[in-house]
Amino acid sequence: MTAEELAKVAEEAIKYRKEELGVKTEVKYEEVRIYTDEELKNYTDEDIKAFKCKHDIPDLLELEKGPWPSFVSDAIREAVHRRNLPDDKVLMAKDCVEDLLGQLQLSYIDKETHWKHGGIVGVFGYGGGVIGRYSDAQEKFPGIWAFHTLRINQPASKFYTTDYLRALCDIWEYRGSGLMNVHGSTGDIVCLGTVTEQLEPMFFDLTHDLGVDLGGSGSNLRTPSCCMGKALCEFAMFDTQDMCYELTMHYQDELHRPAFPYKFKFKFDGCPNCCVASIARADMSYIGTWRDEIRIDQEAVRAYVAGEIPPNAGAHAGREWGKFDIQREVIDLCPSKCMEWDGKVLKIDNKECVRCMHCINVMPRALRVGEDTGISILFGAKAPILEGAQMSLLTIPFMKSERPYDNVKELVDKVWEWWMEEGKNRERLGELIQRFSLQKFLEVIGVPPMPQMIKEPRSNPYVFWKEEEVPGGWERTIEEYRKRHPR
Amino acid sequence: MSLGKLGYYNPDKPMENRITDIGPPHYYVMFPPVIKKNYGKWLYHEIVETGIIKRVSETGDTIWVIRCGAPRFMSVEHVREICDIADKYCDGYVRFTTRNAIEFIVTSEDKMKALRDDLMSRKHVGGSYKFPIGGTGAGITGIVHTQGWIHCHTPATDASGMVKSVADDLFEYFRDMKLPAKLRVSMACCLNMCGAVHCSDIAMLGYHRKPPIVDDEWIDKLCELPLVVAACPTGAVSLGKTESGLPTVKIKKDRCMFCGNCYTMCQCTPLADKEGDGVVILAGGKISNRISPPKFSKVVVPYLPNEPPRWPSVVKTVRQIVEAYARDARKYERLGDWAERIGWERFFEKTGLPFTEKSIDDYRLAYDTYRTTTQFKYTEHAWAVSKAVGGI
Ligand code: SF4
Ligand code: SF4
Ligand code: SF4
Numbered sequence A: 001m002t003a004e005e006l007a008k009v010a011e012e013a014i015k016y017r018k019e020e021l022g023v024k025t026e027v028k029y030e031e032v033r034i035y036t037d038e039e040l041k042n043y044t045d046e047d048i049k050a051f052k053c054k055h056d057i058p059d060l061l062e063l064e065k066g067p068w069p070s071f072v073s074d075a076i077r078e079a080v081h082r083r084n085l086p087d088d089k090v091l092m093a094k095d096c097v098e099d100l101l102g103q104l105q106l107s108y109i110d111k112e113t114h115w116k117h118g119g120i121v122g123v124f125g126y127g128g129g130v131i132g133r134y135s136d137a138q139e140k141f142p143g144i145w146a147f148h149t150l151r152i153n154q155p156a157s158k159f160y161t162t163d164y165l166r167a168l169c170d171i172w173e174y175r176g177s178g179l180m181n182v183h184g185s186t187g188d189i190v191c192l193g194t195v196t197e198q199l200e201p202m203f204f205d206l207t208h209d210l211g212v213d214l215g216g217s218g219s220n221l222r223t224p225s226c227c228m229g230k231a232l233c234e235f236a237m238f239d240t241q242d243m244c245y246e247l248t249m250h251y252q253d254e255l256h257r258p259a260f261p262y263k264f265k266f267k268f269d270g271c272p273n274c275c276v277a278s279i280a281r282a283d284m285s286y287i288g289t290w291r292d293e294i295r296i297d298q299e300a301v302r303a304y305v306a307g308e309i310p311p312n313a314g315a316h317a318g319r320e321w322g323k324f325d326i327q328r329e330v331i332d333l334c335p336s337k338c339m340e341w342d343g344k345v346l347k348i349d350n351k352e353c354v355r356c357m358h359c360i361n362v363m364p365r366a367l368r369v370g371e372d373t374g375i376s377i378l379f380g381a382k383a384p385i386l387e388g389a390q391m392s393l394l395t396i397p398f399m400k401s402e403r404p405y406d407n408v409k410e411l412v413d414k415v416w417e418w419w420m421e422e423g424k425n426r427e428r429l430g431e432l433i434q435r436f437s438l439q440k441f442l443e444v445i446g447v448p449p450m451p452q453m454i455k456e457p458r459s460n461p462y463v464f465w466k467e468e469e470v471p472g473g474w475e476r477t478i479e480e481y482r483k484r485h486p487r
Numbered sequence B: 001m002s003l004g005k006l007g008y009y010n011p012d013k014p015m016e017n018r019i020t021d022i023g024p025p026h027y028y029v030m031f032p033p034v035i036k037k038n039y040g041k042w043l044y045h046e047i048v049e050t051g052i053i054k055r056v057s058e059t060g061d062t063i064w065v066i067r068c069g070a071p072r073f074m075s076v077e078h079v080r081e082i083c084d085i086a087d088k089y090c091d092g093y094v095r096f097t098t099r100n101a102i103e104f105i106v107t108s109e110d111k112m113k114a115l116r117d118d119l120m121s122r123k124h125v126g127g128s129y130k131f132p133i134g135g136t137g138a139g140i141t142g143i144v145h146t147q148g149w150i151h152c153h154t155p156a157t158d159a160s161g162m163v164k165s166v167a168d169d170l171f172e173y174f175r176d177m178k179l180p181a182k183l184r185v186s187m188a189c190c191l192n193m194c195g196a197v198h199c200s201d202i203a204m205l206g207y208h209r210k211p212p213i214v215d216d217e218w219i220d221k222l223c224e225l226p227l228v229v230a231a232c233p234t235g236a237v238s239l240g241k242t243e244s245g246l247p248t249v250k251i252k253k254d255r256c257m258f259c260g261n262c263y264t265m266c267q268c269t270p271l272a273d274k275e276g277d278g279v280v281i282l283a284g285g286k287i288s289n290r291i292s293p294p295k296f297s298k299v300v301v302p303y304l305p306n307e308p309p310r311w312p313s314v315v316k317t318v319r320q321i322v323e324a325y326a327r328d329a330r331k332y333e334r335l336g337d338w339a340e341r342i343g344w345e346r347f348f349e350k351t352g353l354p355f356t357e358k359s360i361d362d363y364r365l366a367y368d369t370y371r372t373t374t375q376f377k378y379t380e381h382a383w384a385v386s387k388a389v390g391g392i
């Protein structure tokens, strides 16, 4: 989509949110803030210096040293801030951050976690988005006896207005610990630590005041995520944000109400550089690609060769690597050896190009991805649990990515139908494909086999021929056989 | 704004005014005007200094994106400070990256310089930077990680503390772009691996080494025994009876590979242990399709002890790998590509990491990783074998 088309699409989607879903689409901090300016600025650096945590935390204080931002220093600042807030302005234990630090210190001594196996808690009607957590040292650390997590669905590619973030901060400091992960690995903002009775009020605040929903957890669709795409990146070949948003909205039921054998992830990468790791992490990875030709600006290629533009956008500036050598640095490294440079003109045999992005990454001002763009779809990635790690396998080479993405949704529905029918408890899609076979999976989604699906043909001939594939079928009698071959 | 214990929620009428299934806020509302205007129109980018990316659009607009490292675990006070900065310089917009960096976008070079200086001047009272700029190009980004002892029930190590220690040590590679290619370091505190650590240039992974202890008295009351049995990928768990006749499960200890899957299913089979738990180091993975296909990370150090608060053995080992790579790899070569080019025997030689039998696969499909060619390089490892059979 162009910027202009996107503006229209967005306008409609936002209108739908407002009018059909009845939610707030723009957050104004002043309208929802909980704390006054005085309450927010209620401490000084001197207070932090003078702070003594209610527990001894010598090991954690070690972690204040060194240049990398210290999570301990940050937590201490939050502890000071909470101490100075009026009692009626925090509903979760005021000293919960101090108790958390205390328990972490205990873990540093014991070298074991002190969190219990999660209990089942949640908000009404949802089976995900909240993860129960209880301390096993509640007597020592009463402020964190219960410390549940809420996953807050991030806006696609994680742009935020400060109004929205400030409002979230106020709500979370008021109803929870004020600690969070920005962001969790799947993509949500993860609010860490509140008690059961605050879950529903939190959920009401989030949906009413921020217009945001919980993310996924458990055996359901996990919160989809995408790269920054066309918003910031010249390599993006489809509308990653829009596709991510559209599929997230279309599959809200699957996201909130677990009905799957196990988790399922969608991730959207605008190009094969794969910034959101879709190929390693998503059961269904959407990766931008093109099918026409790399656009070449020969003038700019020569400028790179002449040393007028730093290669790879200046990514190697910290070290003296010598003069840019297009032969060594680009032509020779092309995995399909489909490029030629004669000193003046760069040639690419585009039909042999495997679109690895290398040459484009090295000379972004001279080379641009093609204009006839779409997505490749790969299936089945997962971390090692249970049967070992798997990467997504190339299944759909090219598909146009166009709103409202009906072709993609159809595919998703087919895959899920099969997985929900055949998948065992805690079996990811990739494992199911492995247990049945890629052939079976292709039958399910209705696509023919192609050599691009494999690295190489099998080396064993143990083919599971089907009866109907063999002339005459499998029904034979030993009598007939013996007529030809006496015993 | 909703105040009071219950806020908008009415427990007597829980369905009243309940809003559900609304998904995330629409992304477009969160785009700064310059992004809305230049969506899909970006022509090229250039890293003007480490951590600062200039992006040029076909409309003639130019933006500067300043990338700052952040611990992903942060307080609302930290987020509010980010908002203060974004209000001052970026008209109230900010974004975060997949690898937990903070990105501030400005529209003039002057603002970029002022913001850069401002960010680098902000320090915690404890001394560390609040918003160090870096993580672009041929360097390391922030280390993505999981929850660890701060908030999870299955970890074999802490995440935030180890990551802080390693990030402190590798800070020079975050602030500069002096590596042969980008280097992605990731951390997960158990085999569940919330995060893509299995395809990272360097991965740190928490691992148990003692089989589960069975809470015989309680397991039948709290867990579904057949599910626990089914959870075990190696078939190490079977149904059994306690001496007093209670149903329980038995663990064949020598078949356990300490994945913790039984514990995920059932709280009565804990694995965590002070001496048993520690860290595995894996290396040579990647997720990008650039030049070579994505790769898994490989086990190069099977175990390092948990040494809070600073994990010196982990820090030292990671540095050893990074330095050998920095010295030896060619421009654009990712760590895994380098190891493959020089051969894994050379990798162990050049990094100085001891090669142990634990790096030889003995799980399913192990044979796929065995070498079946006469192509190899001579290293001390090879001479040791020759000697062992009296060959030399
Ligand atoms: S995946 Fe490709 S399109 Fe997306 S941000 Fe990364 S480089 Fe850009
Ligand atoms: S994209 Fe990769 S395969 Fe295609 S021409 Fe460039 S370097 Fe070669
Ligand atoms: S990696 Fe394992 S221990 Fe760490 S947060 Fe994830 S599930 Fe918990």
Ligand code: SF4
Pocket: B211, B212, B231, B232, B233, B234, B235, B236, B237, B251, B255, B256, B257, B258, B259, B260, B261, B262, B263, B271
């Ligand atoms: S830790 Fe893993 S291998 Fe060991 S008994 Fe439990 S499920 Fe089986």
